[in-house]
Amino acid sequence: MxxxxxxxxxxxxxxxxxxxxxxxxxxxxxxxxxxxxxxxxxxxxxxxxxxxxxxxxxxxxxxxxxxxxxxxxxxxxxxxxxxxxxxxxxxxxxxxxxxxxxxxxxxxxxxxxxxxxxxxxxxDCPDGPRLTFAPPPEPPALPHEELRARLPRVPEGGRVDEAEVRRVVAALDLDRAIRTEVRAGAGRVGVLLSVEGNGHDPQDCLLGRVSPGATEVWVPSRVQRMRGEGGCTVENALDRMPPPH
Known part of the structure; x- marks a missing residue:
């Protein structure tokens, strides 16, 4: 016991x-x-x-x-x-x-x-080795220098012609995957060139703005190009977001 x-x-x-x-x-x-x-x-x-x-x-x-x-x-x-x-x-x-x-x-x-x-x-785990996949094709390059060279320059006190900006964008030799948008507002014209992203990585986009006295072309910061941040929008082209802190 x-x-x-x-x-x-x-x-x-x-x-x-x-x-x-x-x-x-x-x-x-x-x-x-x-x-x-x-x-x-x-x-x-x-x-x-x-x-x-x-x-x-x-x-x-x-x-x-x-x-x-x-x-x-x-x-x-x-x-x-x-x-x-x-x-x-x-x-x-x-x-x-x-x-x-x-x-x-x-x-x-x-x-x-x-x-x-x-x-x-x-x-249950199936038999066989893990699968491998080819990477997706690289997105088409956005024409940064060409857009900068072709957008019109308007002197201070002048008037930006939206139709002229649209003609410039339409004349660009763009890949079919590149989406374009042009919008006028507050005396200036904004341009957006973008490629659809995967929703997780930064989206590829290029912004342009023609104002009296200044023509600008830029790529938003990586943070601003993330989904939901609003960097790759024509609104950002018209009214540029401040840089992230």
Missing amino acids: RRLLLLAPLLLFAVSGCGMFRSSEGEATDSARDVARKAGERLYGQRQRTAEEVGYIASSIEGVEVLRVKGASTRDGDGIELVVRTSGTAYDQKFDPQPVTVRRCFAVRVSPKSRWREDPRDV
Whole structure:
């Protein structure tokens, strides 16, 4: 009887230790799932993307391996579903002799119906190596020097001719991917040349403004060219934003 009483704490410790080990594995799995969830956040958006684009973006995220891609476009049918493999680590120094690391696979869906911070679905890892994707083509170069040379110069006290500015912009030999916008306001004319961005990196854009006594062409700062900052707008061309602090 005495021997059983002495063994009881050891048995309790062993059972608790196993429980904590499972808990550490569960925490490691949660950590791996969080990496997949953040990948979904990176891919979230209403912009239409091809499977190649989605796969390339996902595979460039640290800690994410893309194992399978299903679907052709984020706007077709149910969109695109990725199977990604991530890893997570947890450690409880009281019970774990060393950190517990797991590798898990999750399904991440990208479509207009996707929800922000949507939980990825646990799936079995498919056989085969991770997939690789070709990088997207480089965006067309914006004609900074050409626009600067061609925009009209108006003397102080003069009047800016919006039609002339529009003719200059229309005469530029621009790639079809470059969007243009011209707008007049407050006695000056603003010009925007922009390329659609991916929603995460700074957008490529070029601004111009013709005012009596000054013609300017510039690229907004990196911060201002991020999504939602308003740097790549014709409004910024007309009324230039102050530099970020």
